[in-house]
Amino acid sequence: MRPFKYVRATDPANAVALVANRPGAAFLAGGTNLVDHMKLGIAEPDLLVDVSRLPLDRIEQSPAGGVRIGAAVRNSDLAADPMIRTRYPALSQALLAGASGQLRTLATTAGNLMQRTRCPYFQDLTTPCNKRTPGAGCSAIGGHNRDHAILGCSAECIATHPSDMAVALAALEASVVVLGPEGERRVPLADFYRLPGDTPHLDTNLGRGELILAVEMPPLAFAERSAYRKVRDRASFAFALVSVAAALDVRDGAVADVRVALGGVAHTPWRALRAEAMLRGGPATPDAFRAAADAELAAAQPLPGNAFKVPLARNTIVNVLTALARETA
Amino acid sequence: MDARVTLTVDGSRRELTVDTRTTLLDLLRDRLGAMAPKKGCDHGQCGACTVLIDGRRATTCLAFAVAHDGATVTTAQGLSNGAELHPVQQDFLDHDAFQCGYCTPGQICSAVGMIEEARAGHPSHVTRDLTGPVVLDDEEIRERMSGNLCRCGAYVNIVAAIRDVILKETPP
Ligand SMILES: Cc1cc2nc3c(=O)[nH]c(=O)nc-3n(C[C@H](O)[C@H](O)[C@H](O)COP(=O)(O)OP(=O)(O)OC[C@H]3O[C@@H](n4cnc5c(N)ncnc54)[C@H](O)[C@@H]3O)c2cc1C
Ligand code: SF4
Ligand code: FES
Ligand code: FES
Numbered sequence: 001m002r003p004f005k006y007v008r009a010t011d012p013a014n015a016v017a018l019v020a021n022r023p024g025a026a027f028l029a030g031g032t033n034l035v036d037h038m039k040l041g042i043a044e045p046d047l048l049v050d051v052s053r054l055p056l057d058r059i060e061q062s063p064a065g066g067v068r069i070g071a072a073v074r075n076s077d078l079a080a081d082p083m084i085r086t087r088y089p090a091l092s093q094a095l096l097a098g099a100s101g102q103l104r105t106l107a108t109t110a111g112n113l114m115q116r117t118r119c120p121y122f123q124d125l126t127t128p129c130n131k132r133t134p135g136a137g138c139s140a141i142g143g144h145n146r147d148h149a150i151l152g153c154s155a156e157c158i159a160t161h162p163s164d165m166a167v168a169l170a171a172l173e174a175s176v177v178v179l180g181p182e183g184e185r186r187v188p189l190a191d192f193y194r195l196p197g198d199t200p201h202l203d204t205n206l207g208r209g210e211l212i213l214a215v216e217m218p219p220l221a222f223a224e225r226s227a228y229r230k231v232r233d234r235a236s237f238a239f240a241l242v243s244v245a246a247a248l249d250v251r252d253g254a255v256a257d258v259r260v261a262l263g264g265v266a267h268t269p270w271r272a273l274r275a276e277a278m279l280r281g282g283p284a285t286p287d288a289f290r291a292a293a294d295a296e297l298a299a300a301q302p303l304p305g306n307a308f309k310v311p312l313a314r315n316t317i318v319n320v321l322t323a324l325a326r327e328t329a
Numbered sequence: 330m331d332a333r334v335t336l337t338v339d340g341s342r343r344e345l346t347v348d349t350r351t352t353l354l355d356l357l358r359d360r361l362g363a364m365a366p367k368k369g370c371d372h373g374q375c376g377a378c379t380v381l382i383d384g385r386r387a388t389t390c391l392a393f394a395v396a397h398d399g400a401t402v403t404t405a406q407g408l409s410n411g412a413e414l415h416p417v418q419q420d421f422l423d424h425d426a427f428q429c430g431y432c433t434p435g436q437i438c439s440a441v442g443m444i445e446e447a448r449a450g451h452p453s454h455v456t457r458d459l460t461g462p463v464v465l466d467d468e469e470i471r472e473r474m475s476g477n478l479c480r481c482g483a484y485v486n487i488v489a490a491i492r493d494v495i496l497k498e499t500p501p
Contacts, residue, residue: 005330006349006395028396035352035391036372048349050396076385080451085459096454100476101443102379102386236454236475 020209
């Protein structure tokens with residue numbers, strides 16, 4: 001591992017200044033992804049600016065009536081928070097489906113958002129990867145791609161985003177509050193992550209030195225009826241093959257409103273806007289859910305290794321929405 | 330690059346200079362001789378390195394020691410007061426909850442931490458009612474302990490040991 005200097009940031013502005021002015025600098029939070037990458041040689045920072053002890057560890061009501069979650073809140077604390085459990089159950093469930101108990105006590109909100117793909121070629125310095133080395137080529141496209149993306153892919157990269165939490169945040173229309181050298185800005189989750197296109201080395205639209213301060217959940221009354229379902233190779237402690245976060249508002253048997261996001265299928269958490277639009281105003285029946293899921297997945301570009309994800313995603317969407325509809329009835 | 334670190338490990342205060350690249354796991358084992366936490370995978374995947382940091386279970390292989398300057402660390406060894414074993418340790422013995430023993434210190438710290446989490450009412454992935462009371466049945470125990478792998482496959486007895494600890498705490 002490359003030698004590095006370690007400092008604890010004294011306040012958010014200090015953290016931003018330290019990282020913005022030094023190309024080799026990186027923020028450190030719980031370390032559960034960054035330290036792994038430093039061991040593997042994927043990340044080689046020469047300065048770590050520890051932001052895990054900044055006073056960004058609160059979960060509070062936002063002025064807008066939603067909830068503001070500090071960047072340094074631990075995943076375990078967020079999942080267990082009574083307000084989150086009641087108002088945004090899909091978020092609690094997504095967090096509890098991720099990693100393990102002893103990792104979640106270290107992992108933070110911001111670190112979870114910023115975690116990088118688990119594509120095995122990305123993690124293996126001996127194989128070509130456009131995300132690690134732009135222009136090197138993608139080993140997954142002609143290689144093992146069972147875990148890879150079926151939506152929004154490019155000819156350069158078919159990696160998926162591994163976060164469970166981010167899928168719930170996408171469905172619940174969260175925003176990320178960011179502090180940069182030029183001041184503060186709010187980025188809706190839909191604009192936070194990037195599709196790979198021809199710049200697969202960029203996961204997000206954060207600029208150099210931009211520090212996540214918080215995630216803001218808008219008030220969404222029907223999010224009380226939301227759920228997260230994760231399908232994986234073993235019952236626990238594994239990344240998603242496919243996951244679905246959804247919230248459903250049914251009135252008189254019709255879909256008054258709905259939010260759906262998919263995990264494990266794209267370079268970003270995939271908000272299923274097409275399916276949502278088809279469902280709104282229509283009947284809350286498994287047939288309607290199936291038709292909407294099929295419409296969303298019509299654009300899928302499966303590869304031989306991951307073609308199973310298309311029916312798996314469809315069935316999981318139908319399953320989650322049907323269960324939510326039953327709850328409301 | 331060197332940095333000063335102060336930690337309280339199993340009740341004693343330790344102050345030392347470490348290379349910033351030293352993980353908490355390597356510091357515990359190589360510098361302080363605290364051999365209870367084990368290095369299984371070194372990538373967060375097996376749980377053998379689990380300890381309690383400020384009372385909460387955490388892996389130590391993906392944590393830099395400098396980032397935990399000032400922390401109180403309890404390893405499986407520090408759970409017993411010397412004369413008597415911790416109830417979780419005793420139940421692991423009574424139930425033959427190990428074979429080679431390599432994963433055991435991590436399993437024990439994880440069990441202590443997770444029982445505490447359940448007592449605080451924290452739900453898990455398999456808890457059906459997120460806001461209801463937590464009952465640690467076998468399914469809950471398995472889910473909450475899934476971050477600890479055992480290559481000897483002693484899982485059946487690990488679950489039995491933990492079930493027994495819980496039963497003794499809250500008799501039916
Ligand atoms: C074995 C294993 C299994 C896992 N399984 C799952 C799983 O099933 N589902 C899942 O979702 N996740 C899983 N994870 C990933 C885990 O959720 C992440 O490692 C964790 O959330 C990262 O948070 P952290 O605080 O440790 O981040 P760090 O490792 O400290 O940082 C990660 C990145 O975030 C950046 N960063 C940190 N804070 C900020 C900030 N405030 N502003 C801007 N950038 C910042 C860092 O610079 C770094 O690039 C797993 C991890 C492991 C090791
Ligand atoms: S899918 Fe993306 S991350 Fe994986 S090898 Fe190809 S370029 Fe790299
Ligand atoms: S050695 Fe830390 S989790 Fe395996
Ligand atoms: S007892 Fe041997 S690894 Fe668990």
